[in-house]
Amino acid sequence: MNDESKLKKATFGTGLLKGLGITMRHMVSKAVTVQYPDQIAPLPPRSRGVIALKEENCTVCMLCARECPDWCIYIEDHKERRAPKGEGKRAKSFNVLDRFAIDYALCMYCGICVEVCPYDALFWSPEFEYAEGDITHLTHEMDRLEDWMRTVLPPSPLEEGARGPELKAAAPVAAPAPAAAPAPAAARPAAVETEQRPAGMSEAEYVEQRAAAGRLVRQKVFEEEIAKGSDPRVAEARAKAAEMRARKATLADAPPPVAPVAAGAPAAPAPPETGPAPAPEPAAPPKPAATPPPAAGVSAAEAAEVRQRVYQEEMAKGSDPRIAEARAKAAEMRARKGTKGPQAPSGGHSSG
Amino acid sequence: MVTTLHHILANSIVLLALKLGVLLLLLPATLVVGYVELKVMAHMQHRLGPMYAGVYHGWAQTLADGLKFIQKEDIMAAATDRTVFSMVPFITMLGAALTFVVIPFSRHGVIANLDIGLFYALAVSSISVIGVLAAGWASANKYSLMGGLRAAAQLIAYELPLVLAAAAVAMQAGSLSLVSIAEAQRYVPFAIWAQPLGFLIFLAAATAEVSRTPFDMPVAEAEIITGAFTEYSAMKFAFGLFAAEYIAMIGMSALAATLFLGGYVPLFPFLRFVPGPVWFLLKTALIIFLLIWIRWTFPRLREDQLQKFAWKVLIPLSLVNIFVTGALKLAHLT
Numbered sequence: 238m239n240d241e242s243k244l245k246k247a248t249f250g251t252g253l254l255k256g257l258g259i260t261m262r263h264m265v266s267k268a269v270t271v272q273y274p275d276q277i278a279p280l281p282p283r284s285r286g287v288i289a290l291k292e293e294n295c296t297v298c299m300l301c302a303r304e305c306p307d308w309c310i311y312i313e314d315h316k317e318r319r320a321p322k323g324e325g326k327r328a329k330s331f332n333v334l335d336r337f338a339i340d341y342a343l344c345m346y347c348g349i350c351v352e353v354c355p356y357d358a359l360f361w362s363p364e365f366e367y368a369e370g371d372i373t374h375l376t377h378e379m380d381r382l383e384d385w386m387r388t389v390l391p392p393s394p395l396e397e398g399a400r401g402p403e404l405k406a407a408a409p410v411a412a413p414a415p416a417a418a419p420a421p422a423a424a425r426p427a428a429v430e431t432e433q434r435p436a437g438m439s440e441a442e443y444v445e446q447r448a449a450a451g452r453l454v455r456q457k458v459f460e461e462e463i464a465k466g467s468d469p470r471v472a473e474a475r476a477k478a479a480e481m482r483a484r485k486a487t488l489a490d491a492p493p494p495v496a497p498v499a500a501g502a503p504a505a506p507a508p509p510e511t512g513p514a515p516a517p518e519p520a521a522p523p524k525p526a527a528t529p530p531p532a533a534g535v536s537a538a539e540a541a542e543v544r545q546r547v548y549q550e551e552m553a554k555g556s557d558p559r560i561a562e563a564r565a566k567a568a569e570m571r572a573r574k575g576t577k578g579p580q581a582p583s584g585g586h587s588s589g
Numbered sequence: 590m591v592t593t594l595h596h597i598l599a600n601s602i603v604l605l606a607l608k609l610g611v612l613l614l615l616l617p618a619t620l621v622v623g624y625v626e627l628k629v630m631a632h633m634q635h636r637l638g639p640m641y642a643g644v645y646h647g648w649a650q651t652l653a654d655g656l657k658f659i660q661k662e663d664i665m666a667a668a669t670d671r672t673v674f675s676m677v678p679f680i681t682m683l684g685a686a687l688t689f690v691v692i693p694f695s696r697h698g699v700i701a702n703l704d705i706g707l708f709y710a711l712a713v714s715s716i717s718v719i720g721v722l723a724a725g726w727a728s729a730n731k732y733s734l735m736g737g738l739r740a741a742a743q744l745i746a747y748e749l750p751l752v753l754a755a756a757a758v759a760m761q762a763g764s765l766s767l768v769s770i771a772e773a774q775r776y777v778p779f780a781i782w783a784q785p786l787g788f789l790i791f792l793a794a795a796t797a798e799v800s801r802t803p804f805d806m807p808v809a810e811a812e813i814i815t816g817a818f819t820e821y822s823a824m825k826f827a828f829g830l831f832a833a834e835y836i837a838m839i840g841m842s843a844l845a846a847t848l849f850l851g852g853y854v855p856l857f858p859f860l861r862f863v864p865g866p867v868w869f870l871l872k873t874a875l876i877i878f879l880l881i882w883i884r885w886t887f888p889r890l891r892e893d894q895l896q897k898f899a900w901k902v903l904i905p906l907s908l909v910n911i912f913v914t915g916a917l918k919l920a921h922l923t
Contacts (some may be wrong), residue, residue, distance in 0.1 A: 246679040253887065256887060257883070260633040260882060260885055260886040263632065264629065264632040264633045265632075266808065267635050268631070268632060268637045269635050269636065270634055270636045272637070
């Protein structure tokens with residue numbers, strides 16, 4: 238016999254007494270029963286009882302009837318026309334609801350119709366005492382559904398930490414904006430693009446400088462996007478992406494010019510005109526997304542020089558003229574932006 | 590006035606009739622105990638129990654159940670042995686009710702103060718075993734038969750500890766007459782002073798004799814649907830199982846109250862003004878409450894666990910109890 242069962246033997250009977258104690262405790266404490274017809278247990282908020290219809294919101298889009306898994310919503314309507322607003326204008330037609338019925342004998346209270354209604358015409362109500370003796374009485378017509386609106390509760394308060402609808406209108410870069418705005422259009426913080434900080438600057442300063450540059454970029458891009466009429470959220474997203482690129486841009490990984498939006502004239506690289514070198518369009522159309530990172534590296538003249546040199550090198554090697562020109566152009570771009578070439582070993586400043 | 594009453598009561602026939610009238614109280618007692626069980630069970634499970642029948646906290650619930658049983662159809666399968674089948678409720682009721690003949694409600698308030706009262710009570714309570722066996726056999730249902738056999742096995746197994754614990758009490762009191770046993774506890778009940786172990790053994794055995802949880806494997810309401818009594822419907826069920834079980838429970842509690850708590854004897858001498866029957870009822874009620882409490886606390890024992898408990902634990906313990914009682918008595922210590 239091992240120790241465990243010895244221990245069990247020693248405490249034999251105490252479990253029985255504990256059990257008796259528990260039942261006695263329950264017996265003398267108040268019962269939790271809620272005696273239903275006379276008392277009603279409190280329902281949780283957002284309880285689903287019956288579905289109410291607010292007729293004035295309904296545009297008879299039929300989404301609820303279509304999405305209902307049980308096909309228990311019956312809708313009938315007809316079209317009418319409004320008077321045309323002016324001479325030669327079309328008489329706009331609209332739906333008029335004739336019949337809206339929900340068959341609660343079929344309804345499984347899933348709430349898909351309430352969820353899917355785009356015009357908030359259906360609401361949940363916690364009312365559940367509508368039992369009938371005849372099953373056909375369980376089909377509630379429009380008037381009865383409208384009646385249920387009286388029992389619909391106001392929406393429950395948002396949970397802690399939830400973002401309410403009012404946040405949509407606020408400018409997402411409100412915080413950094415004041416900081417960056419006063420800064421002059423020094424859109425080319427030259428040191429940002431280099432991946433090594435200048436010698437005279439501390440790490441903290443460097444990081445701060447890059448952050449500031451990033452914020453500037455972000456603000457600018459955001460304003461551009463808003464001016465173009467994008468959705469605030471889209472504008473914010475693009476601005477943030479631009480900021481990230483500005484802060485992280487290194488010689489090695491120049492972000493490929495993907496970004497969807499074509500900001501027509503990328504304001505960032507200020508001196509894009511490549512004087513002598515034939516640059517068809519400023520930094521190729523797809524590139525504009527890369528515009529936020531302001532050009533750094535070498536000046537235009539030097540870049541043109543680089544281009545010339547590379548072109549001649551390539552021609553000397555015997556490449557096709559077009560290829561030579563392409564490579565030369567690429568080199569010029571890299572030089573201008575201060576990014577490393579494919580073979581460039583280490584990060585550095587202007588190549589060439 | 591008092592003398593007239595005395596003359597009337599002295600007439601033995603009247604007295605007998607009155608005493609037998611006590612038996613008539615058994616059925617209402619069943620209803621009351623049934624209701625108390627429902628309510629206590631409910632509150633122990635943190636709920637309310639019957640609240641509806643009879644408006645005020647559902648006091649008429651068991652009465653309503655009885656009326657419901659009366660109006661049910663009495664079904665018997667084709668292969669049923671009808672005579673035996675119909676006799677079973679009588680047998681079980683008899684076994685349960687006859688115990689009350691010897692139980693004293695007060696010094697003279699006993700139907701028949703037999704000198705071998707205790708012996709009689711135990712013997713008569715074993716009649717119900719035959720009833721259960723007969724029910725199992727006559728039902729022409731193999732599950733009922735098995736249920737009946739298991740029930741009989743359990744009842745027989747627990748007869749021994751019951752009798753042995755009672756035997757120790759008889760030794761302690763020096764008599765088999767229940768009145769004498771009650772009188773012997775004038776100063777202190779046996780449960781506290783001389784027979785604590787005997788009390789526990791008797792309680793356990795009595796619970797098993799009545800087939801109550803934790804020993805209700807033969808009945809096991811939720812699982813084998815009352816085993817031997819599955820085929821019984823309507824009044825045969827209401828009387829043969831339901832009422833008989835409650836009456837047996839009351840009988841066993843009354844017996845335990847008399848043997849170990851002192852029956853009609855007041856607990857404290859200064860409370861002598863409270864009449865004997867009231868004490869008796871209080872003590873019986875206490876034991877009934879204990880039985881109900883135990884029922885709704887503990888899970889049930891399997892048939893083999895049950896048998897092991899009887900043969901390997903209770904019987905040796907009760908033998909030891911007898912031995913110790915005898916020794917202490919001889920040494921004039923108790």
